[in-house]
Amino acid sequence: xxxxxxxxxxxEYINYLSExxxxxxxxxxxLAELCLTPAIFRKAKREVSSFDIIHLHNYxxxxxxxxxxxxMKYDIPYILQAHGSLPKIMAKQRxxxxxxxxxxxxxxxxxxxVIALTEMExxxxxxxxxxxxxxxxxPNGIDLSxxxxxxxxxxxxxxxxxDDSQRIVLYLGRIHKxxxxxxxVKAFAxxxxxxxAIRLVIAGSDDGYxxxxxxxxxxxxxxxKVLSTGLLYGxxxxxxxxxxxxxxxxxxxxxxGITVLEALACGTPVILTDRCGIADVINSQAxxxxxxxKDQLSNAIGYMLNDDKRRQDLSKKDKLLVHEQxxxxxxxxxVENVYLKAVYHQEVES
Numbered sequence: 001x002x003x004x005x006x007x008x009x010x011x012e013y014i015n016y017l018s019e020x021x022x023x024x025x026x027x028x029x030x031l032a033e034l035c036l037t038p039a040i041f042r043k044a045k046r047e048v049s050s051f052d053i054i055h056l057h058n059y060x061x062x063x064x065x066x067x068x069x070x071x072m073k074y075d076i077p078y079i080l081q082a083h084g085s086l087p088k089i090m091a092k093q094r095x096x097x098x099x100x101x102x103x104x105x106x107x108x109x110x111x112x113x114v115i116a117l118t119e120m121e122x123x124x125x126x127x128x129x130x131x132x133x134x135x136x137x138x139p140n141g142i143d144l145s146x147x148x149x150x151x152x153x154x155x156x157x158x159x160x161x162x163d164d165s166q167r168i169v170l171y172l173g174r175i176h177k178x179x180x181x182x183x184x185v186k187a188f189a190x191x192x193x194x195x196x197a198i199r200l201v202i203a204g205s206d207d208g209y210x211x212x213x214x215x216x217x218x219x220x221x222x223x224x225k226v227l228s229t230g231l232l233y234g235x236x237x238x239x240x241x242x243x244x245x246x247x248x249x250x251x252x253x254x255x256x257g258i259t260v261l262e263a264l265a266c267g268t269p270v271i272l273t274d275r276c277g278i279a280d281v282i283n284s285q286a287x288x289x290x291x292x293x294k295d296q297l298s299n300a301i302g303y304m305l306n307d308d309k310r311r312q313d314l315s316k317k318d319k320l321l322v323h324e325q326x327x328x329x330x331x332x333x334x335v336e337n338v339y340l341k342a343v344y345h346q347e348v349e350s
Contacts, residue, residue, distance in 0.1 A: 001051075003043065003063060005035035032095045034062040044070045053343050054078035059085040059107070060099045068107050077112040077342045084117065084255025084277070086124045089178075105129065112342035115335070117256045118277030136338045139278075140256050141331035144323060147265040151235060156243035159236075160201075160227060167198045167305045170244035170268070172232065173259050176207035180250035180273060180292065182216055187250075187298035189220040194302060198225065203240055205231040241266035245311065246304045250297060251276050260287075261326050264318035269311050271300050281325070286318045 002017070006024040014022050025037035040063060048054070048070040056064050059082040071078045088096040108114065108130050116122040116137050125135050157164065169188060173179055181202065188200045200222075202213075210228075217226050232240055241247065247263035247270045254276040261278075263270050270287035272279055283289040288304065290296040304311060 001047075003040055003067070005037050005063065007035045032092060033060070034099075036062050040066050048076060049074040051076050053112075053339050055339075056080045056107070056111075058083055060096060060104060064107055065103050068103070068110065072110060078110075079113050079115060079338060079342055080107060080111040081115040082121065082125075084121065086121065086128060087253070089253060100128075113338050115338060119280055120277035121255050136334075136341070138331060138334045138338065139281075139326060140258055140261070141326045141328040142258065142261045142265060142322065144265065144327050147238070147262075150242055150266060151239045153242055156236075156239035159239070160229070162199055162227070162243075163197075165197050167195070167245045168201055168243055169198060169301055169305075170201045170203065170240055170247045170263075171249070172203040172237065172240060172247070172262075173249070174207045175202065175204050175210045175213060177209045177212075178252050179209075179254075180252045180275075181209065181213050183252075183273075183292065183294055183297060184248055184250040185213065185216055185220065185222070185226070187294045187301065188226075189222050190294065190298045191302050192222055192225055195305065198305065200226045201229065201240065201244070202226065203229045203232045203237070237262075238266060241268050244268050246271055246301060248272070248297075248301065249276055250292075252292065254278075261322055264322045267315035267318050269304055269314040269318065271297070271304060273297070281321075286314060286321045 002020060002022045004022065004024050005027045007027040007030065009024050014024070023043060025039045027035040027037055029036045044066050054067055054071050054076055056067055056078055058064070059080070067078065105128065108125070108128055111134065113134055113136055114125050114130055116125055116135055117139055119137065122135050122137055126132060154164070162168065171181065171184060175181065185200070192198065217223055229240070241263050244263070247259070247268045249257050249260055249270065249272040251257070251273055252275060257272065257276050257278050260270050260272060260282065264286055270282060272282060272287065272289055273292045274289050275292050279289040288300045290300045
């Protein structure tokens with residue numbers, strides 16, 4: 001059973017969850033990023049007492065406030081999974097602190113368990129007062145069935161008129177300041193002075209940062225070497241991964257980075273900054289991890305593009321790593337184990 005807001009509701013996904021009851025409560029007001037859904041009170045009051053466990057997703061939400069109230073009232077254990085939302089960074093830092101002071105710290109204190117995606121997030125929980133024995137590390141996963149029949153190499157190049165001689169540097173994700181795209185563009189501009197046959201592909205939806213990024217590209221005079229495709233779905237997205245010579249995630253802050261797993265599943269080597277939580281897994285195994293620094297990022301991309309054998313070796317390791325550690329079936333077993341620990345104080349082999 002899923003309680004959620006109808007704000008930006010993905011009905012297609014709801015239909016996909018045909019065997020799960022989903023209750024999208026009407027969002028009457030969005031206040032400081034909180035979707036206010038008063039109808040959840042009546043539903044929770046009537047049903048929460050019959051639950052065995054509650055799994056709260058994200059941290060600062062109105063729904064978590066309501067769920068916490070009734071979980072405590074009826075003595076129902078709950079798990080909290082912040083999904084990278086703990087730090088008070090970027091926008092609305094004062095409002096986040098207000099939320100923490102009134103509700104947030106109690107949410108963390110009263111949770112039976114909290115789930116961290118990475119060691120980085122585990123440290124964030126600790127810094128907010130969560131005891132180490134409450135923290136379970138369970139990474140994100142991907143549905144590997146989506147990557148069983150990959151498109152042949154060259155389809156993306158044909159669609160976008162990119163010559164086979166050109167090396168493709170790919171970024172795929174939200175176009176937001178926190179993603180570090182200005183660093184990537186500057187690093188790529190430096191690289192064009194040493195390598196001529198390269199293209200930077202930026203694929204994703206604008207999250208308010210695209211005009212500023214386009215201005216930077218014009219100032220650096222690399223417009224003819226940068227392709228912005230907009231958001232890519234399904235097969236189009238897979239074609240981009242398959243044709244890319246390297247995938248780059250240059251984030252200022254990224255608790256995980258699901259696109260890294262997608263790139264690995266397509267056999268595409270990755271480069272990411274050490275500010276990405278998944279860096280500990282990737283480093284030396286399936287790609288390169290560099291400090292958040294223009295020169296080091298530029299050098300890493302150049303190194304990867306110039307070493308065909310290195311890319312081929314990494315391509316094999318990439319797919320193996322994803323299958324061994326990030327298949328959703330395996331991840332689901334790890335989450336079930338957390339539930340058992342919270343409810344019965346036991347665990348099973350996953």
